[in-house]
Amino acid sequence: xxxxxxxxxxxxxxxxxxxxxxxxxxxxxxxxxxxxxxxxxxxxxxxxxxxxxxxxxxxxxxxxxxxxxxxxxxxxxxxxxxxxxxxxxxxxxxxxxxxxxxxxxxxxxxxxxxxxxxxxxxxxxxxxxxxxxxxxxxxxxxxxxxxxxxxxxxxxxxxxxxxxxxxxxxxxxxxxxxxxxxxxxxxxxxxxxxxxxxxxxxxxxxxxxxxxxxxxxxxxxxxxxxxxxxxxxxxxxxxxxxxxxxxxxxxxxxxxxxxxxxxxxxxxxxxxxxxxxxxxxxxxxxxxxxxxxxxxxxxxxxxxxxxxxxxxxxxxxxxxxxxxxxxxxxxxxxxxxxxxxxxxxxxxxxxxxxxxx
Amino acid sequence: xxxxxxxxxxxxxxxxxxxxxxxxxxxxxxxxxxxxxxxxxxxxxxxxxxxxxxxxxxxxxxxxxxxxxxxxxxxxxxxxxxxxxxxxxxxxxxxxxxxxxxxxxxxxxxxxxxxxxxxxxxxxxxxxxxxxxxxxxxxxxxxxxxxxxxxxxxxxxxxxxxxxxxxxxxxxxxxxxxxxxxxxxxxxxxxxxxxxxxxxxxxxxxxxxxxxxxxxxxxxxxxxxxxxxxxxxxxxxxxxxxxxxxxxxxxxxxxxxxxxxxx
Amino acid sequence: xxxxxxxxxxxxxxxxxxxxxxxxxxxxxxxxxxxxxxxxxxxxxxxxxxxxxxxxxxxxxxxxxxxxxxxxxxxxxxxxxxxxxxxxxxxxxxxxxxxxxxxxxxxxxxxxxxxxxxxxxxxxxxxxxxxxxxxxxxxxxxxxxxxxxxxxxxxxxxxxxxxxxxxxxxxxxxxxxxxxxxxxxxxxxxxxxxxxxxxxxxxxxxxxxxxxxxxxxxxxxxxxxxxxxxxxxxxxxxxxxxxxxxxxxxxxxxxxxxxxxxxxxxxxxxxxxxxxxxxxxxxxxxxxxxxxxxxxxx
Numbered sequence: 001x002x003x004x005x006x007x008x009x010x011x012x013x014x015x016x017x018x019x020x021x022x023x024x025x026x027x028x029x030x031x032x033x034x035x036x037x038x039x040x041x042x043x044x045x046x047x048x049x050x051x052x053x054x055x056x057x058x059x060x061x062x063x064x065x066x067x068x069x070x071x072x073x074x075x076x077x078x079x080x081x082x083x084x085x086x087x088x089x090x091x092x093x094x095x096x097x098x099x100x101x102x103x104x105x106x107x108x109x110x111x112x113x114x115x116x117x118x119x120x121x122x123x124x125x126x127x128x129x130x131x132x133x134x135x136x137x138x139x140x141x142x143x144x145x146x147x148x149x150x151x152x153x154x155x156x157x158x159x160x161x162x163x164x165x166x167x168x169x170x171x172x173x174x175x176x177x178x179x180x181x182x183x184x185x186x187x188x189x190x191x192x193x194x195x196x197x198x199x200x201x202x203x204x205x206x207x208x209x210x211x212x213x214x215x216x217x218x219x220x221x222x223x224x225x226x227x228x229x230x231x232x233x234x235x236x237x238x239x240x241x242x243x244x245x246x247x248x249x250x251x252x253x254x255x256x257x258x259x260x261x262x263x264x265x266x267x268x269x270x271x272x273x274x275x276x277x278x279x280x281x282x283x284x285x286x287x288x289x290x291x292x293x294x295x296x297x298x299x300x301x302x303x304x305x306x307x308x309x310x311x312x313x314x315x316x317x318x319x320x321x322x323x324x325x326x327x328x329x330x331x332x333x334x335x336x337x338x339x340x341x342x343x344x345x346x347x348x349x350x351x352x353x354x355x356x357x
Numbered sequence: 358x359x360x361x362x363x364x365x366x367x368x369x370x371x372x373x374x375x376x377x378x379x380x381x382x383x384x385x386x387x388x389x390x391x392x393x394x395x396x397x398x399x400x401x402x403x404x405x406x407x408x409x410x411x412x413x414x415x416x417x418x419x420x421x422x423x424x425x426x427x428x429x430x431x432x433x434x435x436x437x438x439x440x441x442x443x444x445x446x447x448x449x450x451x452x453x454x455x456x457x458x459x460x461x462x463x464x465x466x467x468x469x470x471x472x473x474x475x476x477x478x479x480x481x482x483x484x485x486x487x488x489x490x491x492x493x494x495x496x497x498x499x500x501x502x503x504x505x506x507x508x509x510x511x512x513x514x515x516x517x518x519x520x521x522x523x524x525x526x527x528x529x530x531x532x533x534x535x536x537x538x539x540x541x542x543x544x545x546x547x548x549x550x551x552x553x554x555x556x557x558x559x560x561x562x563x564x565x566x567x568x569x570x571x572x573x574x575x576x577x578x579x580x581x582x583x584x585x586x587x588x589x590x591x592x593x594x595x596x597x598x599x600x601x602x603x604x605x606x607x608x609x610x611x612x613x614x615x616x617x618x619x620x
Numbered sequence: 621x622x623x624x625x626x627x628x629x630x631x632x633x634x635x636x637x638x639x640x641x642x643x644x645x646x647x648x649x650x651x652x653x654x655x656x657x658x659x660x661x662x663x664x665x666x667x668x669x670x671x672x673x674x675x676x677x678x679x680x681x682x683x684x685x686x687x688x689x690x691x692x693x694x695x696x697x698x699x700x701x702x703x704x705x706x707x708x709x710x711x712x713x714x715x716x717x718x719x720x721x722x723x724x725x726x727x728x729x730x731x732x733x734x735x736x737x738x739x740x741x742x743x744x745x746x747x748x749x750x751x752x753x754x755x756x757x758x759x760x761x762x763x764x765x766x767x768x769x770x771x772x773x774x775x776x777x778x779x780x781x782x783x784x785x786x787x788x789x790x791x792x793x794x795x796x797x798x799x800x801x802x803x804x805x806x807x808x809x810x811x812x813x814x815x816x817x818x819x820x821x822x823x824x825x826x827x828x829x830x831x832x833x834x835x836x837x838x839x840x841x842x843x844x845x846x847x848x849x850x851x852x853x854x855x856x857x858x859x860x861x862x863x864x865x866x867x868x869x870x871x872x873x874x875x876x877x878x879x880x881x882x883x884x885x886x887x888x889x890x891x892x893x894x895x896x897x898x899x900x901x902x903x904x905x906x907x908x909x910x911x912x913x914x915x916x917x918x
Contacts, residue, residue, distance in 0.1 A: 054821060076820040076821055077819075077820045077825050081821065082821055082822060083818070083821040085818055089812065089815050091815060091819075091833060091837075092837070093839075093913040102822050102824075103822035106828060107823055134913075151822075154822065154823070160821075363724075366724040369721055373717050373797060374739060376790075377740065377798055379758070380753075380754025380758050381746065381751060383758055383764055387757060394762065397764045397767050437649040437652060438649070440646065441650075444642070459650070459653055460649065463657065465847070467855040467898060469875060469894075470661070470891045470895055473879055473887055474661050475660050477667060477677065477888070478659070478660040481663070481677065492656055495656075496656050557745065558747070559858045563857065563876065574748075574749045577749050577753065581752075581756070582862075587756075590753060591753075594750040594753060594754075597747060601745045604745075605741070605742055
């Protein structure tokens with residue numbers, strides 16, 4: 001499936017509207033079969049980047065390639081992709097079958113083959129019996145599947161998804177996430193997915209690009225981006241993080257002993273030079289320990305929030321706030337009380353050194 | 358679409374606006390003519406035809422009568438429209454749809470048939486004169502007033518009325534102290550629109566006017582059917598254009614004309 | 621409950637009165653419409669089914685004669701045909717001009733679009749007699765066109781352009797054109813941009829996007845515009861009389877003249893023939909364009 005060919009390539013793409021720079025020098029290579037997500041808050045440029053691939057926006061500079069063909073100046077209808085829109089954009093005056101067959105009709109596929117392939121596409125999303133309905137007669141989830149069938153039936157080189165699950169309620173959205181991913185794996189269609197929902201991006205993607213102010217802050221597989229965030233923005237946008245300033249006291253290879261201001265600690269994988277570091281530690285990587293154990297820091301519990309699967313504990317450590325997530329598996333997670341004195345610590349490998357911005 | 362298509366569209370749009378507005382602009386220019394007969398361009402400029410307009414008893418009479426009919430009909434139409442809209446905005450589904458169709462029906466109904474029907478009806482019950490015309494114009498103006506009042510009530514937050522009632526105001530005081538101060542631009546625009554419609558109305562007035570109670574459009578129509586002093590009609594038309602511009606600007610300030618066009 | 625403030629329980633009678641007054645308020649406009657709209661129309665229909673009378677408004681015997689006369693007489697056939705012809709020409713040319721203009725308006729920035737719409741609404745507020753007079757001023761013997769043509773030496777004697785079917789069509793079409801443009805422009809601006817983008821993403825070029833997506837999605841505005849223009853053409857007696865001259869007759873002219881000649885039963889029957897024509901054409905427009913597909917009905 002993934003034979004190394006690059007299906008989508010953006011080279012130094014920038015786009016400005018009036019005087020606002022929506023996208024700045026973005027370069028991405030997406031290999032065949034990859035599920036690639038662009039994640040970020042609204043206004044970060046992810047949708048503009050998708051629309052540049054689709055051809056609805058012309059980049060102010062840079063080049064766009066689809067399957068090796070430069071398409072920067074090619075109009076949308078001559079590019080080899082299809083798209084699922086946030087509002088689905090199912091044509092209200094056409095039946096489900098006519099909607100699905102639309103792209104084939106535009107490609108002048110003969111009538112009989114058109115009907116057969118449209119029917120197959122509807123089978124694939126399990127909507128074969130609704131072919132003669134109109135879009136308004138379908139539920140949100142069904143409309144979503146029709147939109148997907150309409151996009152996939154033309155066997156595009158690239159499938160673009162513009163927050164396609166945003167219009168669905170939470171439970172249906174989670175079902176569709178799994179279904180969409182399974183379908184994509186089976187067909188091997190290169191997919192570019194835009195979302196502002198970090199969990200959705202983590203669940204579905206082979207690779208994630210996190211965008212902010214028109215710039216890709218970090219790009220990589222979900223685990224890497226989550227476990228080794230490079231900037232404070234990435235660390236806080238994907239999940240939650242505790243941030244500390246750390247001063248290097250002593251280096252031993254890649255490991256360093258640091259002064260955190262409220263005590264000493266050890267960090268593994270220190271690539272950055274210099275002595276003043278900024279580090280991030282995920283709340284679920286922090287352990288609460290008995291008072292006064294060696295290598296731990298003392299704190300007091302200021303607030304406890306019970307969240308079902310987890311309990312969030314807010315610590316006060318010499319005036320700074322430290323958040324700890326505990327799994328509600330062991331009884332001691334529920335035994336803490338506000339005002340208790342505790343100690344906390346993390347494993348050296350779980351502290352991440354951030355780029356100084 | 359391509360560039361050529363765009364240029365064609367712009368050209369066509371210019372032509373359309375010329376065809377729509379051009380003839381009326383010609384009339385307005387000619388009404389300031391100093392000449393004796395119709396000529397374009399006019400031989401010189403003067404206000405003599407406006408002087409003649411105000412000196413002609415039948416013209417000024419028709420003008421004043423049109424103002425009176427329009428004002429009376431507009432007030433009545435607005436009151437009825439407000440009563441109707443207040444009820445309709447609280448209904449949903451079939452009731453709301455049916456009442457809306459009823460109250461806006463005169464908008465699309467061939468007015469000439471309505472005029473004939475009312476004339477026959479008035480003859481049978483022996484009513485007639487100005488009152489019959491005013492009642493007909495209430496009917497013709499009501500759809501416009503109804504739509505504008507309904508639109509402003511639909512954007513009015515009905516919770517405010519509930520809040521007033523929870524504080525002890527009865528329905529009547531709630532309406533005058535809370536609802537009316539918020540939706541009055543819609544009501545006033547509705548009234549102005551009903552006035553405008555009455556002021557230019559022809560098809561019903563054809564049947565329901567008579568000697569001593571002729572509206573300005575019918576008086577103009579009478580003049581036009583016989584050749585003669587056509588420039589006094591140009592002056593009468595310009596008077597109407599001026600009045601409508603003032604009223605249209607008022608509505609624009611109150612609720613926005615483009616919003617009216619959408620409904 | 622406000623009455624609890626004063627310490628009273630709402631009496632059943634008070635409750636009844638309150639509800640009754642709410643119905644009384646809506647009853648006034650409804651009653652007004654029944655007495656002055658639905659009632660007279662029903663009455664007119666009954667009169668169309670009565671025999672004519674020389675002394676009274678109408679006779680007492682029920683008959684279909686008034687309609688039969690219209691159905692069998694060639695004269696009326698010609699009038700109905702001409703009415704349909706003028707109506708179709710006015711509606712058709714208005715549509716052909718209005719659609720591209722509406723597209724241009726829909727593409728404007730909101731600020732310009734509002735100005736363009738106001739410029740279209742203003743003439744609709746003027747009396748049609750003033751706008752018809754405008755065309756007399758342009759096309760009449762001493763009108764603008766003749767003055768210009770004589771001025772440049774193209775003709776010696778003024779052309780007789782008034783009192784022809786072409787003038788009636790041009791006059792009615794331009795007087796009613798704003799309705800068509802406004803109706804279509806509103807429909808076009810309310811179409812979500814995502815639909816045409818979806819079509820393009822599926823390989824439709826601009827022309828096919830227009831044919832397969834934009835045009836059908838604008839059908840509610842097209843249907844409404846065509847109906848308004850056709851209906852108003854049917855009852856535009858004054859414009860037809862002024863631009864067509866005393867000898868040019870459409871259905872509406874016959875309705876008016878019969879009434880002025882006190883042939884009430886005849887006028888009533890003609891009025892309902894006119895109404896039938898309106899309903900048939902209105903239905904035809906809906907059947908062909910099927911605006912309900914887009915509006916979530918049918």
